[in-house]
Amino acid sequence: MKLVFATHNQNKFLEVKKLMPDPITLLSLNDISCFDEIPETGHTLEENAKIKADHVTEKYNIPCFADDTGLLVDALDGRPGVHSARYAGPQKKDGDNIAKLLLELKGQADRRAHFKTVIALNLGNEKLLFKGKVEGHITNEPQGTGGFGYDPIFRPVGYPETFAQLPINIKNKIGHRGKAIEQLINYLQTNQHVTK
Numbered sequence: 001m002k003l004v005f006a007t008h009n010q011n012k013f014l015e016v017k018k019l020m021p022d023p024i025t026l027l028s029l030n031d032i033s034c035f036d037e038i039p040e041t042g043h044t045l046e047e048n049a050k051i052k053a054d055h056v057t058e059k060y061n062i063p064c065f066a067d068d069t070g071l072l073v074d075a076l077d078g079r080p081g082v083h084s085a086r087y088a089g090p091q092k093k094d095g096d097n098i099a100k101l102l103l104e105l106k107g108q109a110d111r112r113a114h115f116k117t118v119i120a121l122n123l124g125n126e127k128l129l130f131k132g133k134v135e136g137h138i139t140n141e142p143q144g145t146g147g148f149g150y151d152p153i154f155r156p157v158g159y160p161e162t163f164a165q166l167p168i169n170i171k172n173k174i175g176h177r178g179k180a181i182e183q184l185i186n187y188l189q190t191n192q193h194v195t196k
């Protein structure tokens with residue numbers, strides 16, 4: 001089956017594509033010639049994921065899913081949260097976002113945080129949500145060159161490395177997006193939309 005992942009983020013798309021079983025042909029927004037900057041006007045990750053999925057469904061009438069991910073830092077009352085991608089401004093630069101976050105946490109002993117991903121799936125008349133979460137800590141400085149977003153400063157519980165240092169297969173297995181995608185795939189397989 002063909003399934004659109006409603007994202008323009010090529011790093012995110014490639015990460016998710018590696019998780020998809022063979023019967024699913026994963027398409028990006030670019031693949032369906034959707035170059036719209038879909039407004040993320042929701043107040044929650046759930047709302048933003050639904051907005052993006054609904055935009056594609058209504059305009060292209062094709063099965064799709066969208067995700068929204070946030071980094072929630074305990075000492076910052078859950079910020080950057082729903083504003084994670086644009087934390088340092090509308091330019092959505094990973095380096096700027098990381099620099100702002102580290103500055104706000106300077107001298108802070110409590111560096112607990114978690115990533116949360118929400119996936120909204122639109123498939124025929126079905127609209128479903130899948131969620132994934134991973135607990136961790138914010139490092140004092142960026143470490144590693146892999147991944148994207150806040151990966152260089154997020155160290156998951158039980159690992160000495162940041163997400164940017166871990167191999168992609170480990171990150172996908174323990175990470176927030178990987179957990180949500182696993183639920184999505186299980187749903188598709190269980191409901192015989194795709195074969196195992």
